[in-house]
Amino acid sequence: MTSPRVAVVTGAGRGIGAATACRLAADGAAVGVLDLDGRTAAATADRIRAAGGTAHAVVADVGDPGQVKGALETLAAELGPPVILVNNAGVIRDRPVQDLSLEDWDTVVDVNLRGPFLMCQAIIPYLREQRWGRIVNFSSSSALGNRDQANYSAAKAGIEGLTRTLAIELGPYGVTVNAVAPGYIATDMTAGTAARMGMDFAKLQQMVAAQTPVRRVGQPEDVAHAVAFLVAEDSGFVSGHTLYVTGGPMR
Ligand code: NAP
Numbered sequence: 001m002t003s004p005r006v007a008v009v010t011g012a013g014r015g016i017g018a019a020t021a022c023r024l025a026a027d028g029a030a031v032g033v034l035d036l037d038g039r040t041a042a043a044t045a046d047r048i049r050a051a052g053g054t055a056h057a058v059v060a061d062v063g064d065p066g067q068v069k070g071a072l073e074t075l076a077a078e079l080g081p082p083v084i085l086v087n088n089a090g091v092i093r094d095r096p097v098q099d100l101s102l103e104d105w106d107t108v109v110d111v112n113l114r115g116p117f118l119m120c121q122a123i124i125p126y127l128r129e130q131r132w133g134r135i136v137n138f139s140s141s142s143a144l145g146n147r148d149q150a151n152y153s154a155a156k157a158g159i160e161g162l163t164r165t166l167a168i169e170l171g172p173y174g175v176t177v178n179a180v181a182p183g184y185i186a187t188d189m190t191a192g193t194a195a196r197m198g199m200d201f202a203k204l205q206q207m208v209a210a211q212t213p214v215r216r217v218g219q220p221e222d223v224a225h226a227v228a229f230l231v232a233e234d235s236g237f238v239s240g241h242t243l244y245v246t247g248g249p250m251r
Pocket of ligand 1: 182
């Protein structure tokens with residue numbers, strides 16, 4: 001029997017990252033569950049093992065080069081060389097641009113753009129050695145512009161350029177690099193936005209669903225499914241693409 005592919009999912013303690021880690025494990029990968037929060041990372045890894053899969057939890061801040069390198073070394077020792085990277089970790093600090101502090105800007109760019117850059121840079125030696133790999137970065141429908149999200153929009157638009165460039169650089173090594181750009185997905189992140197707006201979360205979801213062509217909001221599993229497609233063995237000719245997972249065209 002061949003060894004399972006080793007996947008690393010960042011921000012996998014909750015939300016879309018946790019759903020993606022569980023999905024990739026169910027599809028046969030051994031999964032490194034990376035998060036800032038050791039407690040939630042361990043809970044996701046436990047869920048995977050309880051379902052019969054293989055997982056190892058590791059704590060790291062994706063914006064810290066030393067922690068990123070150390071986390072990949074730990075996962076390589078525990079599970080084998082990592083060859084699938086899902087750069088899911090993300091944060092928002094929403095404010096109108098004139099009220100954005102430098103800290104709001106730096107925090108969002110560090111986690112959403114610098115983090116994926118550091119993770120990609122750190123995994124490249126493993127991918128080149130294995131001559132196979134899959135990277136999926138996380139953009140957002142907000143990359144196209146969204147009120148109060150200048151920092152987040154700029155970081156996510158940057159992700160799309162990073163993705164296309166890495167697809168060109170890493171293609172010769174059997175590595176594909178793609179991005180997913182979720183629309184409105186029901187997670188703690190969007191619950192936080194509802195709270196900031198002083199709106200009931202269920203009510204806000206109903207309003208968003210009414211404006212979405214498929215007439216519902218997304219669930220973490222919808223995005224996990226798109227990631228599973230992009231990292232599949234058979235997806236080797238799909239690279240440099242950003243897949244919008246938005247329930248239809250946005251107006
Ligand atoms: P979420 O529920 O807020 O979860 C984010 C996860 O990332 C948490 O587990 C968090 O850990 C972790 N994280 C935050 N900063 C980190 C860091 N520096 N290092 C490592 N882990 C870190 O978010 P989500 O809604 O699942 O979003 C996941 C991704 O999808 C993000 O990239 C987001 O921008 C993108 N996205 C989401 C939506 C949406 O509607 N939800 C739409 C478009 C794009 P802690 O628990 O320790 O905070």
